[in-house]
Amino acid sequence: xxxxxxxxxxxxxxxxxxxxxxxxxxxxxxxxxxxxxxxxxxxxxxxxxxxxxxxxxxxxxxxxxxxxxxxxxxxxxxxxxxxxxxxxxxxxxxxxxxxxxxxxxxxxxxxxxxxxxxxxxxxxxxxxxxxxxxxxxxxxxxxxxxxxxxxxxxxxxxxxxxxxxxxxxxx
Ligand SMILES: Nc1ncnc2c1ncn2[C@@H]1O[C@H](COP(=O)(O)OP(=O)(O)OP(=O)(O)O)[C@@H](O)[C@H]1O
Ligand SMILES: O=C(O)C1=C[C@@H](O)[C@@H](O)[C@H](O)C1
Ligand SMILES: [Mg+2]
Numbered sequence: 001x002x003x004x005x006x007x008x009x010x011x012x013x014x015x016x017x018x019x020x021x022x023x024x025x026x027x028x029x030x031x032x033x034x035x036x037x038x039x040x041x042x043x044x045x046x047x048x049x050x051x052x053x054x055x056x057x058x059x060x061x062x063x064x065x066x067x068x069x070x071x072x073x074x075x076x077x078x079x080x081x082x083x084x085x086x087x088x089x090x091x092x093x094x095x096x097x098x099x100x101x102x103x104x105x106x107x108x109x110x111x112x113x114x115x116x117x118x119x120x121x122x123x124x125x126x127x128x129x130x131x132x133x134x135x136x137x138x139x140x141x142x143x144x145x146x147x148x149x150x151x152x153x154x155x156x157x158x159x160x161x162x163x164x165x166x167x168x169x170x171x
Contacts, residue, residue: 003072003094004163007137009130010078010118011110012099013147017155018075024156025163028072032080036063044077045117053119057082065089079119081136091140095169097159098141102148103130142168 004021006014015031022029033044036059040047048056061083064076067090074094080086090096101109107126110116120129138144143162147155163169 002169003069003074004159004169005074005076005090005094005096006099007076007081007090007096007141008078008099009101009106009133009137010116011106012078012101013152013155014075014078014099016152017099017159018073020152020156021159022073024160025073028069030067030069030072030074032060032064032067032074032076035067036060036077039063043117048117048119053121056119061086067093069093078133081133081140082119087140091142095143096141097162098137098144099147099155100137100144103127105148106130 004025004027006018008014015033018031019029021027036047037043040059042050044056047059051059057079060077060080062085064080064083064086067074074090076090080090087096103126110126118129124132143166145155145158145162147158150158
């Protein structure tokens with residue numbers, strides 16, 4: 001089976017649901033954010049603080065574009081969507097699933113976004129980020145899953161149903 005790649009806003013639950021999904025499928029679990037930290041030998045927020053947003057986006061682009069894996073669930077960082085090479089590569093090595101949540105739910109879940117090390121341009125707030133990114137997640141994903149009102153296990157079940165009702169996950 002090919003890889004399953006989770007994309008979506010920060011706080012959508014990609015890492016939380018991704019590791020559970022990997023367990024129930026008997027897959028490996030890869031968190032792109034951890035690959036970035038390992039390569040750079042720095043925490044994500046330190047990379048953003050010392051090297052800036054554009055450099056972080058390029059590092060994230062390169063790291064995701066170089067993932068070589070099979071039978072893995074890959075939880076990406078929310079900003080991976082700005083990396084063209086990364087998204088093209090991820091679409092080639094697997095099926096990209098967008099975990100979709102309303103702005104209201106995300107804003108309750110995230111609290112103070114500025115403390116979270118999110119790729120936020122000067123003057124941009126969560127609403128602006130949401131409006132900028134949602135069309136990109138929609139554009140690059142193969143499937144979207146509406147995660148509204150679901151806990152992590154419910155979301156895993158919804159993704160499992162999607163996988164087992166669509167043959168292309170099996171090739
Ligand atoms: N289905 C859910 N319902 C409620 N809270 C959740 C759910 N999934 C995750 N959370 C909580 O939301 C927060 C963010 O989750 P998580 O780190 O998995 O998001 P993410 O999509 O991986 O974000 P990032 O893009 O920053 O890596 C955590 O505190 C987690 O416990
Ligand atoms: O959505 C974002 O802008 C980010 C999400 C995290 O997963 C990290 O990739 C990083 O902190 C940026
Ligand atoms: Mg994550």
